[in-house]
Amino acid sequence: MRLSPFTLSLLAAFPLQTQAQLHALAQKAGLLYFGAATDTPGFRERAPYPQSYAQYDAILEDPEEFGQTTPTNGQKWLFVEPQPGLFNFTEGDYVANLANRTEKILRCHALVWHSQLAPWVETTQWTPETLTEAIERHIREVAGYYKGRCYAWDVVNEALDEDGTYRKSVFYNVLGEEYLKLAFRVAAEVDPEAKLYYNDYGIERPASVKTAGAKRLVKMLQDAGVRIDGVGMQAHLHADNHPSEEDLIATSKGYAELGVEVAFTELDVRIKLPVDEQKLKWQSDCYEKVVGACVRVKACVGITVWDFYDPFSWVPDVFPGNGASLLWFENFEKHPAYDGMVRKFSELIEGNVTRE
Numbered sequence: 001m002r003l004s005p006f007t008l009s010l011l012a013a014f015p016l017q018t019q020a021q022l023h024a025l026a027q028k029a030g031l032l033y034f035g036a037a038t039d040t041p042g043f044r045e046r047a048p049y050p051q052s053y054a055q056y057d058a059i060l061e062d063p064e065e066f067g068q069t070t071p072t073n074g075q076k077w078l079f080v081e082p083q084p085g086l087f088n089f090t091e092g093d094y095v096a097n098l099a100n101r102t103e104k105i106l107r108c109h110a111l112v113w114h115s116q117l118a119p120w121v122e123t124t125q126w127t128p129e130t131l132t133e134a135i136e137r138h139i140r141e142v143a144g145y146y147k148g149r150c151y152a153w154d155v156v157n158e159a160l161d162e163d164g165t166y167r168k169s170v171f172y173n174v175l176g177e178e179y180l181k182l183a184f185r186v187a188a189e190v191d192p193e194a195k196l197y198y199n200d201y202g203i204e205r206p207a208s209v210k211t212a213g214a215k216r217l218v219k220m221l222q223d224a225g226v227r228i229d230g231v232g233m234q235a236h237l238h239a240d241n242h243p244s245e246e247d248l249i250a251t252s253k254g255y256a257e258l259g260v261e262v263a264f265t266e267l268d269v270r271i272k273l274p275v276d277e278q279k280l281k282w283q284s285d286c287y288e289k290v291v292g293a294c295v296r297v298k299a300c301v302g303i304t305v306w307d308f309y310d311p312f313s314w315v316p317d318v319f320p321g322n323g324a325s326l327l328w329f330e331n332f333e334k335h336p337a338y339d340g341m342v343r344k345f346s347e348l349i350e351g352n353v354t355r356e
Contacts, residue, residue, distance in 0.1 A: 035068025
């Protein structure tokens with residue numbers, strides 16, 4: 001997204017902070033991390049913007065700004081197992097090595113997901129036995145390769161449909177809910193120190209049928225004696241229609257009551273273009289509510305924005321007419337939401353808010 005003179009003029013209406021501080025403030029407020037996901041240089045949304053890499057990298061690598069990262073694409077099935085039994089960790093290693101070099105917490109993403117699969121997974125005529133073997137091999141190889149480096153794994157991603165029932169993926173169609181049990185069992189065996197998460201979008205509102213479905217999924221695993229440690233609320237939200245802080249708190253506590261930790265794992269807040277002052281205010285309000293909810297809920301360990309630089313966002317490609325969903329504009333001016341989160345963290349720290 002290229003900024004118009006009108007949009008640039010809006011930025012002058014908001015006071016800007018100059019110091020990098022989101023992760024530092026998050027830790028002072030009691031969270032484990034504030035992080036940003038990132039992709040491999042030269043690929044996908046990043047490809048047209050090589051001139052931005054140096055400035056982008058300086059922000060991403062600043063330990064006061066981001067203390068955690070997630071590979072947006074590099075550990076997905078399409079890239080790590082492009083052919084049956086043939087593994088390639090090049091893209092996943094880029095982010096894993098970056099995390100190690102800059103001493104960031106690494107969230108690993110994602111072992112089993114219906115999307116961005118290697119084509120062979122969807123075209124093979126599976127039996128329950130052969131698909132079980134393929135899932136187990138994939139998790140053993142991938143989680144085993146990254147063993148000891150991941151704070152958490154998104155073991156299963158987006159297994160629910162919009163109505164809270166199981167998504168009719170290749171995995172579910174062949175194995176039913178047994179594929180979830182299989183994935184979590186194998187991940188627990190292969191990397192016992194990693195936190196094991198179920199991760200999904202649309203599970204942030206307490207009254208949502210999909211939130212109810214996520215709770216049922218957690219309980220199903222627990223009842224089967226399968227370890228699950230966390231629920232990741234992706235939080236791909238809308239500036240003009242987003243949950244209240246109270247709703248986010250209630251949802252987080254609802255998961256915590258099941259004995260799991262929670263995190264906001266893929267946070268972005270999209271704006272219906274064009275950008276204007278009111279939409280930026282709505283966006284800032286949304287980001288601030290996520291901060292407030294996570295800090296107030298003891299089980300919430302952290303917040304990850306799904307990249308931080310608008311040109312690298314997935315949103316415009318998937319949701320035409322929407323954009324400006326992150327924290328830095330194309331010219332590296334910060335969104336008002338950045339300063340809104342700084343203020344929110346500061347208020348919570350100064351108020352010595354109790355995490356419950």
